[in-house]
Amino acid sequence: MYISKFVTPEIIFGSGSLNQVGECCSRLGSSRVFLVADHSVVSCGWVEKAAVYLEQANLKHQLWSDFSANPRDYEVEEGAHLYAETGCDAVLAVGGGSAVDAAKAVATLSTNKGRIHDFEGIDMITEPLPPLIVMPSTAGSGSEVSQFAIISDSHRKIKMTIISKSLVPDIAISDPFILSTVPGKVTAHTGMGALSHAIEAYLSLAATDITDIHALHAIKLISANLRSSYASQVDETAKIAMAQASLHAGIAFSNAVLGLAHAMTHQVGGLLDLPIGMISAVLLPYVMRFNLIACVDKYARIARAMGAQTEHLSTRESAEKAIEMVGELANDVGIPSSLAVLGLSEESIPGLSRNAIKDACFITNPRDADVDDIISIFHSALEAEGGDR
Amino acid sequence: MVIQSKIKLIEKLTGVHSSKQSYYVALKKKIDELLQIKREWEVTFSAVTDLLVFINRDYEIQRVNQAAADFFTMQENEILGSKCYHLFYGRDAKCNPCIGDQVLQSQNTSYMQSRTRYNRVLDIFAYPAFTEQKEPYGVTYYAKDVTRLIDSIKLASMGEMSAGVAHELNSPLTAIVGNSQLLLRETSPDNPQHQLIKDIHSSGIRCQRIIKNLLTFSRQDELSFEEVDLNEVIESALALAAYQIEKSKIELVVKLTPDIPKLSGSSNGLEQIIVNLLLNAKDAVEEKLRGDRSAEKGTITIETRLHPDGALAIVNITDNGCGIEQKHVPQIFNPFYTTKQSGKGTGLGLSVSLGIAQVHGGFIDLETAVGTGSTFSLILPLPKDELPPGEKSK
Numbered sequence: 001m002y003i004s005k006f007v008t009p010e011i012i013f014g015s016g017s018l019n020q021v022g023e024c025c026s027r028l029g030s031s032r033v034f035l036v037a038d039h040s041v042v043s044c045g046w047v048e049k050a051a052v053y054l055e056q057a058n059l060k061h062q063l064w065s066d067f068s069a070n071p072r073d074y075e076v077e078e079g080a081h082l083y084a085e086t087g088c089d090a091v092l093a094v095g096g097g098s099a100v101d102a103a104k105a106v107a108t109l110s111t112n113k114g115r116i117h118d119f120e121g122i123d124m125i126t127e128p129l130p131p132l133i134v135m136p137s138t139a140g141s142g143s144e145v146s147q148f149a150i151i152s153d154s155h156r157k158i159k160m161t162i163i164s165k166s167l168v169p170d171i172a173i174s175d176p177f178i179l180s181t182v183p184g185k186v187t188a189h190t191g192m193g194a195l196s197h198a199i200e201a202y203l204s205l206a207a208t209d210i211t212d213i214h215a216l217h218a219i220k221l222i223s224a225n226l227r228s229s230y231a232s233q234v235d236e237t238a239k240i241a242m243a244q245a246s247l248h249a250g251i252a253f254s255n256a257v258l259g260l261a262h263a264m265t266h267q268v269g270g271l272l273d274l275p276i277g278m279i280s281a282v283l284l285p286y287v288m289r290f291n292l293i294a295c296v297d298k299y300a301r302i303a304r305a306m307g308a309q310t311e312h313l314s315t316r317e318s319a320e321k322a323i324e325m326v327g328e329l330a331n332d333v334g335i336p337s338s339l340a341v342l343g344l345s346e347e348s349i350p351g352l353s354r355n356a357i358k359d360a361c362f363i364t365n366p367r368d369a370d371v372d373d374i375i376s377i378f379h380s381a382l383e384a385e386g387g388d389r
Numbered sequence: 390m391v392i393q394s395k396i397k398l399i400e401k402l403t404g405v406h407s408s409k410q411s412y413y414v415a416l417k418k419k420i421d422e423l424l425q426i427k428r429e430w431e432v433t434f435s436a437v438t439d440l441l442v443f444i445n446r447d448y449e450i451q452r453v454n455q456a457a458a459d460f461f462t463m464q465e466n467e468i469l470g471s472k473c474y475h476l477f478y479g480r481d482a483k484c485n486p487c488i489g490d491q492v493l494q495s496q497n498t499s500y501m502q503s504r505t506r507y508n509r510v511l512d513i514f515a516y517p518a519f520t521e522q523k524e525p526y527g528v529t530y531y532a533k534d535v536t537r538l539i540d541s542i543k544l545a546s547m548g549e550m551s552a553g554v555a556h557e558l559n560s561p562l563t564a565i566v567g568n569s570q571l572l573l574r575e576t577s578p579d580n581p582q583h584q585l586i587k588d589i590h591s592s593g594i595r596c597q598r599i600i601k602n603l604l605t606f607s608r609q610d611e612l613s614f615e616e617v618d619l620n621e622v623i624e625s626a627l628a629l630a631a632y633q634i635e636k637s638k639i640e641l642v643v644k645l646t647p648d649i650p651k652l653s654g655s656s657n658g659l660e661q662i663i664v665n666l667l668l669n670a671k672d673a674v675e676e677k678l679r680g681d682r683s684a685e686k687g688t689i690t691i692e693t694r695l696h697p698d699g700a701l702a703i704v705n706i707t708d709n710g711c712g713i714e715q716k717h718v719p720q721i722f723n724p725f726y727t728t729k730q731s732g733k734g735t736g737l738g739l740s741v742s743l744g745i746a747q748v749h750g751g752f753i754d755l756e757t758a759v760g761t762g763s764t765f766s767l768i769l770p771l772p773k774d775e776l777p778p779g780e781k782s783k
Binding site: 002003004005007111122123125126127128129147163164165166168205206255256257360363364 | 395396398399400401402403404405407408409410411412414415
């Protein structure tokens with residue numbers, strides 16, 4: 001048995017909790033807030049609303065939106081430059097996972113000397129970050145509660161994973177109301193992303209009782225609500241459940257870390273500029289099949305959390321059921337069943353596999369694997385026909 | 390082994406041994422850095438021999454350096470929080486005009502010269518201090534004590550003037566002294582007018598002495614230099630002053646060190662210094678006896694010494710007289726400053742003496758304690774490449 005640790009930020013949850021942003025920033029001692037928001041959040045008018053609450057708290061702010069859907073090294077370095085130039089003293093992110101990652105990178109660079117590449121890996125951050133307040137606009141990334149940030153290395157064409165307790169935001173504000181402006185496609189990607197977080201965290205070697213509770217609850221909420229949330233932008237009950245699920249999945253994976261599916265996802269994401277949630281959703285069933293023999297009991301429990309009737313099934317049958325149900329859910333919300341559909345070519349697989357084995361997420365995968373194992377998983381995911389997972 | 394290393398890896402990944410970087414730690418580090426900077430500045434400021442005073446917008450003193458505290462003979466904690474106009478001028482209300490206000494309004498550096506407490510003249514430079522928002526929030530005063538400089542400028546012009554005036558006064562004084570002398574001879578001491586004439590005569594003599602001093606003072610740089618034997622100078626000074634000292638029943642002890650190398654100087658000027666110091670010593674002893682009849686017998690010691698490294702000749706004149714209060718010490722070399730009874734001193738003796746000593750490249754040092762006595766030391770440099778006396782004749 002090893003020693004474990006559990007970390008979460010302050011969490012504010014509730015429809016309309018957007019109005020807390022000003023108070024939160026002010027409470028953490030800020031006078032000029034660096035407001036990181038992606039373009040879709042700006043165009044939906046949420047930033048304008050947030051700005052009003054900041055003004056009410058007598059705070060000035062500097063808006064920054066110049067980053068890609070997968071934030072790049074040079075973009076966050078420019079952001080950090082703007083942060084320093086405008087004399088900001090806190091970072092507020094309003095947006096999807098990319099905005100949160102970009103905000104974390106800017107916060108890191110604002111107090112730590114060096115390039116963002118210097119902080120790749122585990123515990124490379126040495127100086128405390130300015131106050132970091134995160135308000136997710138999608139239900140899935142979980143980065144509002146996590147100790148991770150993922151930034152693209154534009155030169156090496158890979159995704160750098162930065163892992164540090166200092167990246168855990170000070171305050172996470174989750175307002176399900178914001179989810180009403182998220183398009184269905186994004187709801188599907190982020191929701192499936194949250195499910196893969198929850199499942200890999202649950203199966204992780206670093207999972208603990210505390211993380212298991214969060215992971216299983218997230219799995220239950222997502223399998224019960226993702227379809228309806230994807231189906232309708234105005235289903236408030238589903239949005240609240242998905243916002244909760246995102247938090248639970250985030251808390252689970254931030255503390256238990258992930259597994260092989262994400263180790264592989266990060267490599268594909270570095271190559272193809274696609275939503276991470278979608279890639280991991282495609283890969284998840286194939287990796288689950290590979291990992292199955294390592295933790296059959298846990299798979300059976302996943303099946304039950306997803307609502308499967310398992311009284312008449314053996315444990316093994318229930319475990320198989322879990323993989324099947326994940327595939328069904330992905331299918332229902334329009335996730336492609338094969339990597340080929342995403343445009344991945346066969347030649348890139350050996351390289352991706354060699355890098356995947358070096359990814360930090362691989363450490364906690366429940367089943368040992370070598371490069372050949374990963375290559376064959378990639379192949380099965382690449383060659384799959386619809387439904388054949 | 391595999392299990393152990395895997396566990397270690399997982400513990401690292403989940404951050405068991407790391408925490409969110411603490412602001413407290415960073416803050417503490419920053420505070421330590423700032424304290425170090427503060428200490429460095431404090432050392433710098435205390436090394437500055439001019440006055441540094443920082444006030445806030447309410448004219449309250451927030452910071453002073455050691456030189457400022459010393460100047461006002463106060464402790465730093467007595468000064469902090471008091472008003473600048475009180476510290477500098479002993480006033481209870483703001484000055485009008487106020488240089489601090491000018492600086493805060495114009496946000497520019499300002500300068501003035503003013504006579505402050507203890508009758509000192511300060512050159513005061515005032516600099517505005519700004520907050521990060523560029524708001525002026527206080528004023529730094531940098532002040533230099535220029536009293537001596539000012540006085541010497543004044544004296545230089547006064548010297549020229551006094552030379553002229555003295556000249557003009559000399560002829561009428563000669564008439565007054567000479568004629569009163571004649572009248573004295575012709576008037577019997579029983580005559581009631583005898584005392585009146587005597588007063589006229591002695592006052593005239595006194596005026597002549599003052600004028601002689603003034604003339605010496607204004608002609609300091611006109612002393613003619615020659616090879617001087619310091620002991621010989623002292624002998625001739627004693628010839629002038631010994632009578633007056635012994636008349637006052639004061640014991641005179643002379644300890645001359647032989648073989649003091651000859652130095653280049655004005656024997657008249659040096660003699661004047663010695664006479665002056667001897668007569669001051671006599672006055673001090675008399676002053677003490679006046680106050681305390683039972684005091685020990687008055688003694689004045691004059692000695693010559695060579696400084697151990699041979700580069701300086703020292704004449705010490707020590708008395709066991711009344712001593713000088715510490716508050717007067719900084720000023721006794723100032724012209725027209727005297728602690729003697731009015732009518733007794735001109736206030737020129739020591740300043741003239743110091744002037745002559747300085748022309749010789751030397752100075753006058755002083756050790757004194759009230760009630761115990763004083764030692765005045767005339768310190769003169771000897772020629773650097775002076776050969777030992779025995780070698781000289783070769």
